[in-house]
Amino acid sequence: MADGVTNSRTSGRPALVGGAPSIPPQRIDDDLFHWPIVTDEDEAAVIAVMRAGNTSGTDITREFEREYARWQGSSYALATCNGTAALAAAMWACGVGAGDEIICPSITYWASASPALTLGATVNFADVDPRTLCIDPADIEHRIGPRTKAIVVVNYAGHPASWDEIVPIARAHGVRVIEDNSHAHGARYRGRLCGTMGDITAASMMGGKSFAIGEGGMITTDDRTLYERCTAFGHYERTGVASRYNPAAQDITDEELLHFSGLPLGGVKHRMNQMCSAMGRVQLRHYAGRVAEIQAGMNRFWSLLKDVPGLRPHRIDEPDSTMGGWYYPRGLYVSEELDGLPIERFCEAVRAEGVGACTPGLNFPLHLHAVFHEADYFGQGKPTAIAFGQRDVRQGPGSLPVSEGIAQRVLGVPWFKHDDPDRIAEYAAAYRKAAENAALLMERGMVE
Numbered sequence: 001m002a003d004g005v006t007n008s009r010t011s012g013r014p015a016l017v018g019g020a021p022s023i024p025p026q027r028i029d030d031d032l033f034h035w036p037i038v039t040d041e042d043e044a045a046v047i048a049v050m051r052a053g054n055t056s057g058t059d060i061t062r063e064f065e066r067e068y069a070r071w072q073g074s075s076y077a078l079a080t081c082n083g084t085a086a087l088a089a090a091m092w093a094c095g096v097g098a099g100d101e102i103i104c105p106s107i108t109y110w111a112s113a114s115p116a117l118t119l120g121a122t123v124n125f126a127d128v129d130p131r132t133l134c135i136d137p138a139d140i141e142h143r144i145g146p147r148t149k150a151i152v153v154v155n156y157a158g159h160p161a162s163w164d165e166i167v168p169i170a171r172a173h174g175v176r177v178i179e180d181n182s183h184a185h186g187a188r189y190r191g192r193l194c195g196t197m198g199d200i201t202a203a204s205m206m207g208g209k210s211f212a213i214g215e216g217g218m219i220t221t222d223d224r225t226l227y228e229r230c231t232a233f234g235h236y237e238r239t240g241v242a243s244r245y246n247p248a249a250q251d252i253t254d255e256e257l258l259h260f261s262g263l264p265l266g267g268v269k270h271r272m273n274q275m276c277s278a279m280g281r282v283q284l285r286h287y288a289g290r291v292a293e294i295q296a297g298m299n300r301f302w303s304l305l306k307d308v309p310g311l312r313p314h315r316i317d318e319p320d321s322t323m324g325g326w327y328y329p330r331g332l333y334v335s336e337e338l339d340g341l342p343i344e345r346f347c348e349a350v351r352a353e354g355v356g357a358c359t360p361g362l363n364f365p366l367h368l369h370a371v372f373h374e375a376d377y378f379g380q381g382k383p384t385a386i387a388f389g390q391r392d393v394r395q396g397p398g399s400l401p402v403s404e405g406i407a408q409r410v411l412g413v414p415w416f417k418h419d420d421p422d423r424i425a426e427y428a429a430a431y432r433k434a435a436e437n438a439a440l441l442m443e444r445g446m447v448e
Helices: 040-052 059-072 083-093 163-173 224-234 241-245 274-303 343-352 401-408 421-436 438-447
Strands: 076-080 101-105 122-126 148-154 176-180 200-204 217-221 311-313 330-333 410-412
Touching: 040 274, 059 076, 059 217, 059 274, 076 083, 076 224, 083 148, 083 176, 083 200, 083 217, 083 224, 148 163, 163 176, 217 224, 274 421, 343 410, 343 421, 343 438, 401 410, 421 438
Parallel strands: 101 122, 101 148, 148 176, 176 200
Antiparallel strands: 076 217, 200 217, 311 330, 330 410
């Protein structure tokens, strides 16, 4: 079956209307999907930190930072307690403050945007490209105003953004670019590793990400000033007397920042727990091989569906470009090619075949959420989005049509961690069966 050969289970009548499911109900494929891969090496590294009573130190974290920066190809790396903290520090480092604006895609996880509100700034949301699901380069420039400090660009669901179009816009206007690489560890854009595209990168490393270390985040940059500002924002233990007088430390060299040594300027503690740092060092050593396995499995799945109407892979087809660990894998759905079959009905049919990952939609459009319209973070009696004299860039229904309608055009697909030809063929057959029986599913759906 690895060569596309089908049997009675993977062809014919959909399970939703009485056929046999593509995936045998009794089978459990945990070995195909379980993540992260944790070995004795990971466990030994974490236990060593626990036994040493060194969870809140920085020595192991600093080693992890150096190794990660070397792998990423960045001059500096700074570990944080989570990806949200990394994004907050990056925004502050880029000068985002009260009355300022950032530009961010509406389709993304909330942490790509909400730290701006905690800094007294507001978010001017941009639409996304329906093919890449990343920020639409054509919807950026007209949003830049006199108080715009940064553009947050997300490599969404592992797909690299259109960097060669976005960066020149930011440079022309003197606006910083913050790369949110939480979904795209190891992805490449035209030969360059994602995480090195903007002025500064923030990434999540929580347990479900493709680079998973339990919980944590990472900031990378080639700009020493941005690195030091992130350090001063949330790493008080790196800004004290030891940093001033110990040549080996040299975390902070800027005299203005040194004036505040000993306390974090952000009033927060961003230190990574060293059990996570220890696990991160082990995971990094094996990451390239594991990503290659994921790439092989995911590309195999989509190759098996290349001639199926109504389905398009959400992947980058640029030369020397990849989806990295392929976190949060999606497919693009074209109902017009399937007799107008609603995406909900299609996904219901695929789930009946035994593929639980097939659910419609993706992140909720943030520009419609009440937090970005009404939340009063500082108790000033008015929404923080307009509390500090900034122009009102809030947007309601109908303002970002792609973001508001994209949930009907995107569905989930299995996230294969291993390239198992036979089993991947069965999962692909589930999607094929639903697509090839669209008329029957539509007819039965109308009767029901």
